Amino acid sequence: MYGSTFGNILKISTWGESHGAGIGVVIDGCPAGLLLSAEDIQAYLDRRKPGQSRFTTQRKEADEVEILSGIFEGKTTGTPISLMVRNTDQRSHDYSEIANYYRPGHADRNYDIKYGFRDYRGGGRSSGRETIGRVAAGAVAAKILAELGVEITAYTLSIGPVTIDKSRFDKEEMGRNALYMPDAEAAKKAQAYLEGCMKEKNSSGGMVECVIKGVPAGIGEPAFEKLDANLAKAVFSIGAVKSFEVGAGIAAASSDGLHNNDAYRMDEEGNVKKKTNHSGGITGGISDGAPILIRAAFKPTPSVAAVQETVNRQGENIEISIKGRHDPIIVPRAVVVVESMAALVVLDAMLGSMTTRMDAVKGFFKNL
Numbered sequence: 001m002y003g004s005t006f007g008n009i010l011k012i013s014t015w016g017e018s019h020g021a022g023i024g025v026v027i028d029g030c031p032a033g034l035l036l037s038a039e040d041i042q043a044y045l046d047r048r049k050p051g052q053s054r055f056t057t058q059r060k061e062a063d064e065v066e067i068l069s070g071i072f073e074g075k076t077t078g079t080p081i082s083l084m085v086r087n088t089d090q091r092s093h094d095y096s097e098i099a100n101y102y103r104p105g106h107a108d109r110n111y112d113i114k115y116g117f118r119d120y121r122g123g124g125r126s127s128g129r130e131t132i133g134r135v136a137a138g139a140v141a142a143k144i145l146a147e148l149g150v151e152i153t154a155y156t157l158s159i160g161p162v163t164i165d166k167s168r169f170d171k172e173e174m175g176r177n178a179l180y181m182p183d184a185e186a187a188k189k190a191q192a193y194l195e196g197c198m199k200e201k202n203s204s205g206g207m208v209e210c211v212i213k214g215v216p217a218g219i220g221e222p223a224f225e226k227l228d229a230n231l232a233k234a235v236f237s238i239g240a241v242k243s244f245e246v247g248a249g250i251a252a253a254s255s256d257g258l259h260n261n262d263a264y265r266m267d268e269e270g271n272v273k274k275k276t277n278h279s280g281g282i283t284g285g286i287s288d289g290a291p292i293l294i295r296a297a298f299k300p301t302p303s304v305a306a307v308q309e310t311v312n313r314q315g316e317n318i319e320i321s322i323k324g325r326h327d328p329i330i331v332p333r334a335v336v337v338v339e340s341m342a343a344l345v346v347l348d349a350m351l352g353s354m355t356t357r358m359d360a361v362k363g364f365f366k367n368l
Ligand SMILES: Cc1cc2nc3c(=O)[nH]c(=O)nc-3n(C[C@H](O)[C@H](O)[C@H](O)COP(=O)(O)O)c2cc1C
Pocket: 057, 105, 106, 107, 123, 126, 127, 128, 129, 131, 238, 239, 240, 241, 299, 301, 302, 303, 304, 325, 326, 327, 330, 333, 334, 337
């Protein structure tokens, strides 16, 4: 099985299963000399961990990070950084039935087809718990990006039929409600909607939006390393993501050239500015200096407790009611996962851009 490593210069390899001993990440390519503490990483993991509210899985995990390597006297040494979180509340017996049937919407059947057998305790490697490694690595990338003047903010854009009203956007509100929604009124409506889903032992989908500010123009490469293409792959690799958009996204398909183009104008200081940002800060795979705007749609959590039709490994039609502790909505916990994947892609692209021109390359060696 390959596919657990991501990135070009800053590479991450995530490892671990939902009901194994632990989950983690190895980060290769982090520059030496970055001040980095367990608290920096924990702050990100705490935004992702289960049990944060009644709208998340009730599995009780502290998700406490252990730093195994790569940091000495509070600073990165440049060697691989290995981070791990131990699993402590697996309750694998809830999954003994799942061993013999396939949950609709989950990866069970495809893992069996592909590998011949699977770790059926929880989602195994396909569990949302795999995202712990991404978030731990994302915290490191975000810390480097902050020193380069790049700020990334993700939030819940919608849950079921409830979408935030951007005119009421309040960043502080995200920390006040359980759904990471930057609009108090929308959060209230979304909570009521979720209560209804939960009463029916059902789940909801929703969308995450992410804004990346401070990325200089010129980041990203043509063809196969386009910045938007790499963001798409990064975000699509998160479990349950079913669509990715940049800028106007899907709406561009029903627009026309005159409205969709972002007109260039000179500002009073003699800089080129765009009147609009339908491109979402990226054209030709290269950043243009405007905020980068991406969105991801998450499907409703597949493991629901209501009765569903499926088949078992003996090829019989059966009806099931799934046990286990599942998220009634994935989106609020996925906000920081999207933010982390965006941080990893943007940092990797910025590090890659250091080789773009001779003067930059010569400047680097002159300063050594
Ligand atoms: C943060 C996070 C939490 C998740 N929580 C659950 C969950 O509690 N129950 C569940 O069945 N799926 C959950 N999922 C979704 C499944 O992992 C995912 O749907 C499954 O691996 C199948 O992959 P696909 O939906 O990308 O095709 C979660 C995903 C993420 C990213």
